[in-house]
Amino acid sequence: MYCHKxxxxxxxxxxxxxxxxxxxxxxxxxxxxxxxxxxxxxxxxLLEEQGxxxxxxxxxxxxxxxxxxxxxxxxxxxxxxxxxxxKGWSMAYRRLGFSLVLTAGIIVFSFLVPAFRxxxxxxxxxxxxxxxxxxxxxxxxxxxxxxxxxxENINKSVIDFKGGTDNEL
Amino acid sequence: xxxxxxxxxxxxxxxxxxxxxxxxxxxxxxxxxLVDRHKDKIYGMALSFTGNNSDAQDVSQEIFIKAxxxxxxxxxxxxxxTWLYRVSYNVCIDWIRSNNKHxxxxxxxxxxxxxxxxxxxxxxxxxxxxxxxxxxxxxYDLKEKYRNILILFYFQALxxxxxxxxxxxxxxxxxxxxxxxxxxxxxxxxxxxxxxxYVLP
Numbered sequence: 601m602y603c604h605k606x607x608x609x610x611x612x613x614x615x616x617x618x619x620x621x622x623x624x625x626x627x628x629x630x631x632x633x634x635x636x637x638x639x640x641x642x643x644x645x646l647l648e649e650q651g652x653x654x655x656x657x658x659x660x661x662x663x664x665x666x667x668x669x670x671x672x673x674x675x676x677x678x679x680x681x682x683x684x685x686x687k688g689w690s691m692a693y694r695r696l697g698f699s700l701v702l703t704a705g706i707i708v709f710s711f712l713v714p715a716f717r718x719x720x721x722x723x724x725x726x727x728x729x730x731x732x733x734x735x736x737x738x739x740x741x742x743x744x745x746x747x748x749x750x751x752e753n754i755n756k757s758v759i760d761f762k763g764g765t766d767n768e769l
Numbered sequence: 770x771x772x773x774x775x776x777x778x779x780x781x782x783x784x785x786x787x788x789x790x791x792x793x794x795x796x797x798x799x800x801x802x803l804v805d806r807h808k809d810k811i812y813g814m815a816l817s818f819t820g821n822n823s824d825a826q827d828v829s830q831e832i833f834i835k836a837x838x839x840x841x842x843x844x845x846x847x848x849x850x851t852w853l854y855r856v857s858y859n860v861c862i863d864w865i866r867s868n869n870k871h872x873x874x875x876x877x878x879x880x881x882x883x884x885x886x887x888x889x890x891x892x893x894x895x896x897x898x899x900x901x902x903x904x905x906x907x908x909y910d911l912k913e914k915y916r917n918i919l920i921l922f923y924f925q926a927l928x929x930x931x932x933x934x935x936x937x938x939x940x941x942x943x944x945x946x947x948x949x950x951x952x953x954x955x956x957x958x959x960x961x962x963x964x965x966x967y968v969l970p
Contacts, residue, residue: 607948611922611929642951642958645904646923656813659826663804666833673834674797 601629606636610643710746785849789840800840804833807850810925811857817920818861820909828864832857847934854927855935862917907957915950922947 606629612618613626630637783791785806791799811832816825836856843852908919921932922943933940 604948607951608944610951611944611947638955639951642954645900646919646951649901649904650923650926656809656816658808658812658829659822662808662812662826662830663801666804666808666830667798667801669830669834670797670800670837673837 601625603629603633603636606630606633607639610636610640613640614643614647706747707743710743710750786845789843789849792837793841800837803836803849807853808833810850811853814854814857814920814925815861817924818865818917824864828860829857831864832860835860851931851934854921854925854931855937858917858921858935865913903958907954910957911950911953915946915953918943918946919950919954 606626609618609622609626613623618626630640783802785803788799788802792803808829812825812829815829815832816822819825819828832853836853839856843849908916911919918932918936921927921935922929927935929940929943933943936943938946
């Protein structure tokens with residue numbers, strides 16, 4: 601048995617949880633290894649220390665003090681419900697996160713899908729010189745026409761599927 | 770013969786999980802049953818980390834208040850006591866860090882009591898008591914990670930599994946860290962006593 605293995609078995613040895621084979625190997629190793637023997641003594645001292653610990657008791661009135669704080673907390677919750685609405689806040693964050701992901705997804709989708717008509721115009725149009733404002737306006741116009749284009753395609757697909765015209769819908 | 774109130778009898782008969790259900794349903798006063806059941810252990814844990822009664826009282830109250838606020842997060846995958854230990858551990862660590870407490874800064878006054886502790890019996894020699902004091906001092910001189918795991922495993926008497934849950938590490942890692950903690954302790958004790966190995970009676 602190597603030292604590393606013996607060290608890991610020390611606590612189980614002290615709690616009498618080694619099987620027969622492990623016990624024999626462990627004791628044989630201790631007989632020849634000074635380092636592991638001293639580790640065993642330290643572990644034994646720690647366990648003995650645990651047994652010698654005086655029984656700790658919480659001070660008198662402890663529960664009353666805790667409950668006083670808890671009741672104050674409850675009173676504050678009733679006075680300011682939204683601040684403490686843990687589940688409500690968690691749902692709100694989830695909804696916000698979902699909205700952000702959806703918006704980001706639409707924007708990324710708009711840039712990546714080549715069939716998205718509104719964008720081909722934006723990409724091929726050279727950036728205006730010395731006029732950043734109109735450049736940004738073009739991007740947003742492209743976004744807007746891009747989104748419009750998606751819904752037009754969807755609408756067309758629905759009409760085709762139903763085999764009718766827009767007027768009939 | 771003392772007559773217990775219905776509430777007290779109910780509290781004694783109910784499991785922690787049942788009491789939690791009642792508390793979450795709005796029966797706030799039932800939380801006192803949980804506090805009564807676990808206050809000594811939690812106070813003991815806070816005392817192990819803070820080293821003095823005054824701070825231990827503040828920290829242990831903070832633990833229960835935090836537990837109350839987060840009771841809805843208890844998911845019954847482990848025992849309530851283990852979950853409470855995890856909350857306690859986190860609060861104690863936060864306290865140590867926010868107060869910039871290191872092992873050597875901890876008030877070791879409580880450890881002086883070891884030298885006069887009569888619990889071990891009058892036959893325990895002063896020399897043996899002094900060795901215990903040296904051992905405890907060395908524990909508090911360890912790195913935070915090693916000190917904490919020794920406190921949890923030896924002084925709080927948590928099992929491997931409970932220690933693993935509190936520290937949120939695998940059981941095998943608990944074994945490895947205990948081994949490294951003892952190795953560090955050996956070095957410190959040798960430095961302190963000039964003795965190899967640390968001699969026990």
